[in-house]
Every structure is written in structure tokens, then in C-alpha cells.
Amino acid sequence: MRWKSLMIATMVAGGLGLAGCDSVSDQGAVSVQDHRSADIMEFHAGLMVLDSHLDTPAKFHQSGYKFDRKSSWAEDGSHVDLYRMNEGGLDGGFWVIYIPQGPLNEAAFQAVRNAALMRQTAIREFAARYNEHVELAFVRDDADRILSAGKKIVFQSMENAYPLGEDISLLETFYAGGLRMIGPVHFRNNQFADSATDIAPLHDGLSQFGEQLVRKANDLGLILDGSHASDDAVRDMLALSTTPIVLSHSGPKGIYDHPRNLPDGLLLDIAAAGGVIQVNAYGAYLEKRLPSEAREAALAGWMAQYGGDTSDFSLDQLAAMRAARAQLDAEYPAPRSSFETFMAHLLYMLELVGPDHVGIGSDWDGGGGVIGMDDVSQLPRITVALVEAGYSEGDIAKIWGGNLLRVLGDVEAARTSDLSSPNLVQ
Ligand SMILES: [Zn+2]
Structure with missing residues (x-):
């Protein structure tokens, strides 16, 4: 499992934001927190x-x-x-x-x-x-x-x-x-x-x-x-x-x-x-x-345009409905x-x-x-x-x-x- 340990070790300094948040000495020694995080990552990897x-x-x-x-x-x-x-x-x-x-x-x-x-x-x-x-x-x-x-x-x-x-x-x-x-x-x-x-x-x-x-x-x-x-x-x-x-x-x-x-x-x-x-x-x-007021307003607008029975929608109309929803979700993300x-x-x-x-x-x-x-x-x-x-x-x-x-x-x-x-x- 060594390969796995190595991949995770790279995360210690970066991705999780766990390391280096407390004191690092003038000599650049690794902090106690760094050691602890590295140990936990090593443990997780195993x-x-x-x-x-x-x-x-x-x-x-x-x-x-x-x-x-x-x-x-x-x-x-x-x-x-x-x-x-x-x-x-x-x-x-x-x-x-x-x-x-x-x-x-x-x-x-x-x-x-x-x-x-x-x-x-x-x-x-x-x-x-x-x-x-x-x-x-x-x-x-x-x-x-x-x-x-x-x-x-x-x-x-x-x-x-x-x-x-x-x-x-x-x-x-x-x-x-x-x-x-x-x-x-x-x-x-x-x-x-x-x-x-x-x-x-x-x-x-x-x-x-x-x-x-x-x-x-x-x-x-x-x-x-x-x-x-x-x-x-x-x-x-x-x-x-x-x-x-x-x-x-x-x-x-x-x-x-x-x-x-x-x-x-x-x-x-x-x-x-x-x-x-x-x-x-x-x-x-x-x-x-709870969604933001802006998202609720946007959802209400989307529902007014596309809501209700969609069974007689053409494929183009369905595609437009989905595209409009995707745009809405991108603009006003769900909480x-x-x-x-x-x-x-x-x-x-x-x-x-x-x-x-x-x-x-x-x-x-x-x-x-x-x-x-x-x-x-x-x-x-x-x-x-x-x-x-x-x-x-x-x-x-x-x-x-x-x-x-x-x-x-x-x-x-x-x-x-x-x-x-x-x-x-x-
Ligand atoms: Zn399920």
C-alpha cells in the first residue's frame, strides 16, 4: 500500500489546509501540528x-x-x-x-x-x-x-x-x-x-x-x-x-x-x-x-415558464427547459x-x-x-x-x-x- 500512502502524503501540505497553521520555528522546522497531520494522513492511507x-x-x-x-x-x-x-x-x-x-x-x-x-x-x-x-x-x-x-x-x-x-x-x-x-x-x-x-x-x-x-x-x-x-x-x-x-x-x-x-x-x-x-x-x-430569495425568485420564474404538464413538449422545448434550469442553478446555486x-x-x-x-x-x-x-x-x-x-x-x-x-x-x-x-x- 506504499503507493497509496505516497499519494495521500502530498495532500498534507495542501489540500486539507490542516498543516502549518501553528508555529513554525525560525529554522523552518516542521511544527507539531504538521507532524500530527502527517501521522493522521499516513494512518488514513493504511x-x-x-x-x-x-x-x-x-x-x-x-x-x-x-x-x-x-x-x-x-x-x-x-x-x-x-x-x-x-x-x-x-x-x-x-x-x-x-x-x-x-x-x-x-x-x-x-x-x-x-x-x-x-x-x-x-x-x-x-x-x-x-x-x-x-x-x-x-x-x-x-x-x-x-x-x-x-x-x-x-x-x-x-x-x-x-x-x-x-x-x-x-x-x-x-x-x-x-x-x-x-x-x-x-x-x-x-x-x-x-x-x-x-x-x-x-x-x-x-x-x-x-x-x-x-x-x-x-x-x-x-x-x-x-x-x-x-x-x-x-x-x-x-x-x-x-x-x-x-x-x-x-x-x-x-x-x-x-x-x-x-x-x-x-x-x-x-x-x-x-x-x-x-x-x-x-x-x-x-x-x-432554505434557498436564497434570489434563487426562489428565479425558480418561480422558471416554474411560470415551464412548470405544469410537460407531456406535450417537443424535444426542443424539453431541451430548452433543462438548459434554463442548468443556467439558473449555475447562477443561483442550491444551498x-x-x-x-x-x-x-x-x-x-x-x-x-x-x-x-x-x-x-x-x-x-x-x-x-x-x-x-x-x-x-x-x-x-x-x-x-x-x-x-x-x-x-x-x-x-x-x-x-x-x-x-x-x-x-x-x-x-x-x-x-x-x-x-x-x-x-x-
Ligand atoms: Zn439513495
């Missing part, structure tokens, strides 16, 4: 740093995105590429298969099933194409092996089980392709579960299909992800699952009362069952962010949360459930990121803040990946299926 919710696969087929071309959030709004992973010491994590939800009917299920299978194929193509730098991971022990080889770790997860339609056996196909974590639901209720953000519950938790999904995930050896599920659906998952559950990108209601955040009691129940809460850096769930607000959520969670049950799931390339942690290149800031908050090196290692891998190990140990996941492409 950790296995995983994020449980990388939405980057949605970009794989977008023109303009290349994993091996260094970009920036300011340039194109992206958060993850190989260079920024190296800068920030991010070793990989769970790369997401996400397809937006449509109607709950057979025709839609069929279309979306194909889209999800293609997305999994895209992840496998990505691993094959960049095989010098990344590798698919199928079991917990793969993580150490891949990291030792100097590569990025690619576990797969599915956000929203909607693409399974009403055929839960399809989960076997995704498992064989490498899927190791699944969340039943997203923004809206579906055939499996109620969403945290839909208007009213449909099933009061999990549906019968949802219960079958939990059993199938337990059988195959998939981590169950309660992010986006309603509190009742999470309670049902906890009650039914034979293995601990994870929230891949969620936060505490105790800091901000938003439907996507969970109440203390439920978070404690997840921890008591051995689970892990991976804390989110998605601004809209961190605090109520963003600060790194300190993200840390408040993380430290609250740590205080509540303890360092054995907390991780990081920032929703990179899915809307995550805060001022001062715009993309993955700035992840060492979290390590610095955790050290400053008094957490031990052992705790921080667990937070950055140890806890998540512990649950994967639990899930592997409890699996009852004999279906294997052949390592088809390396």
Missing part, C-alpha cells in the same frame, strides 16, 4: 476505506465520464474517479445497481428487469476494462486480497428491488453476477415494501413479497439494506432477517427530522441486532436548507450543507449506537457531498475529525469498513443456499 453506496455505475455509459480521467465536482458534478479515489484513499465499496421506479405492472417489470441486468453487466464490463485498477469482490475475504494487490474493491448492491418484478428467483441471477446487498425500496412504495418518502403506506411495512425477498436474501447470502424503507418496513426486516441489517446511506432523526432519517430507538434496535448504520452525506437529509453538519450526524450516530455499528455511505454520484467534502478526494477530513473527536485507530478502522465487512461475514456464514457465484471475469 486503512481499508470503503463506502457502502457508490452510485457511480449510473455514469458508466454517460458520454463525458471516464473512470481513468481526473475530473472534479466543480467541472461536471461527479464525485468518483480513479484519481480522486487515490487522492482520498478510497479503496472501493458497494457499487450500486439503481434503476428508477415506474409503474407496478408486468410490462414495466420486464423493461426494468432488463435495464437492471444491463447495469450489472456494465459494472462487470467496468471491472474487466479497468482490470489493472479495480476488481470484482464476491466474498468478504476478497476485500483484503484486492486491496493488497493495489486495486479498488468492487462489491455490488441494488438500490430498490423493483427490477425483480414478481420473480424473486431472479435474485439468484443477480447473486451469480456478484450482487451482495439489496434494499427493497426507493422513493416510492413498491411491490416489496413501503418507502420512507411516499405519501401514505401501502403495506404497513413489508408486503408478503417483501417477506419472501428477506428470506431469499438470507438464503443466498445478501446483506439487507434498509435505507429508503419506511420505519415499519425496517422493523419488519429486523424481525424477519436471520442476519444483521445495514442502512447503506441513512441518518439520525435525532439531528434532523426527515422521513429518510431514522428514530433513535430503531437505530438502537439495528445496532443491537449486530447491524451497521452507514451515515449519509446527502445535504437534503442533513438539515433544512449546500457544510462538512461540520455532516460530522454532526456522524458523531451523533457514533454516540448513540457506538463505533461497532457505524460506517460511511455518502451517496457519491447520487447527490451526496457537502461544502468542504465535495468528492471522494476529501475523505481524509473524516478521519481527521474522528481523531480530533477522540476515536481510536481501531474504532476508525471499523467505521471505514471493518463493521460493514463484519456484517458481510455474518451474512456469508448464515447462508443456506448452495448456489455459487462463479468468478467469471477477472
